[in-house]
Amino acid sequence: MYRARDGKLMGVCKGLAQHFGMSVFMVRALFVAAALFTGFWPVVGLYVLAGLVMKPRPVLQPADAGERDFYGSYVSSRGEALRRLKEKFDRLEGRIRRMEDVVTRRDFDWDRRFGAPR
Numbered sequence: 086m087y088r089a090r091d092g093k094l095m096g097v098c099k100g101l102a103q104h105f106g107m108s109v110f111m112v113r114a115l116f117v118a119a120a121l122f123t124g125f126w127p128v129v130g131l132y133v134l135a136g137l138v139m140k141p142r143p144v145l146q147p148a149d150a151g152e153r154d155f156y157g158s159y160v161s162s163r164g165e166a167l168r169r170l171k172e173k174f175d176r177l178e179g180r181i182r183r184m185e186d187v188v189t190r191r192d193f194d195w196d197r198r199f200g201a202p203r
Contacts, residue, residue: 087142095136 089099093113102112120128140160147153159166187193 086139088136088139090142090144095132096141097132097135097139100139100142 086104087100089096089103092099098112098116099109101107102109105112116128116132140157143156147156155166155169158169
């Protein structure tokens with residue numbers, strides 16, 4: 086369940102409507118009716134709380150579980166997401182360095198020319 090990025094006010098009603106497959110007008114009408122019948126402030130408080138708790142809808146929908154997990158960690162803790170990205174790029178850098186070591190070593194040209202197994 087996500088907040089809509091293009092909603093009127095924090096995107097809560099539109100996000101709820103999209104999640105439950107209802108029209109946005111109906112959800113907003115239910116919100117206004119609930120606000121009128123409960124004394125306004127409890128429903129407005131819940132609306133603001135929902136706006137703060139619900140994550141915004143991703144600009145691009147995640148393709149797999151790994152991307153959904155990363156988006157969830159990014160929205161909840163940007164520091165954690167940056168740490169995960171740094172670890173991923175550090176592993177990638179290590180792989181590239183190992184490949185460079187193989188390609189730039191002195192025996193590589195001989196191995197390549199004479200078909201020596203690696």
